[in-house]
Amino acid sequence: MAGFIGKEQHSMDEKGRLMIPARFRRRLEQVQESSKKTASPAAVLYVMKAMDGSLELYEPEIWAEKEKSLSALSDFNPDERMLKTLMYESLDSVEMDRQGRVALPKDFMQHAGITKEVVIIGANVKMILWSPEKLSAVLRENGSRFQVLAGRYF
Numbered sequence: 001m002a003g004f005i006g007k008e009q010h011s012m013d014e015k016g017r018l019m020i021p022a023r024f025r026r027r028l029e030q031v032q033e034s035s036k037k038t039a040s041p042a043a044v045l046y047v048m049k050a051m052d053g054s055l056e057l058y059e060p061e062i063w064a065e066k067e068k069s070l071s072a073l074s075d076f077n078p079d080e081r082m083l084k085t086l087m088y089e090s091l092d093s094v095e096m097d098r099q100g101r102v103a104l105p106k107d108f109m110q111h112a113g114i115t116k117e118v119v120i121i122g123a124n125v126k127m128i129l130w131s132p133e134k135l136s137a138v139l140r141e142n143g144s145r146f147q148v149l150a151g152r153y154f
Contacts, residue, residue: 003027004122009132012116016109017101020057021120024127025100028059045102049090049111052138055104055129057094062125104129 008021020028028043046063048056058066070087073080094102104114113131121128130138 003124004127005124006122007119009117009119012118017103018118020096020100020102024122043096044093045096047092047094047104047108049108053112053134055108055112057127057129
């Protein structure tokens, strides 16, 4: 089954909620159906602050895989404990309402510089949320690296 693919720009509503694009909501519904879950009025998504200044939204099944890796880390190893702290400090869960909206935590929106407009990029197993200004700056600063990076990894 194809993941989240594509890019859309949406506005936050007056209550600070973001409308998840319809095609991404359909993908979430397909995942729920294929995992034999009963349709619920609210779907949970995991939101994480990314180091590049964006936010990442994960469906529960994808986050569960990452959670397994985190759970395997030792609380007695200082580096592993620090990684857990940094990851969980950057993580929250949000509920998608019946209309497909999520209310993002204020500190997460500040981290990403999101005020009104949001660019949502489907990146297969996650959705990446950017302020349009930050995304434009990242693309402008790194656009010339595309060919080199693509050649290295593909």
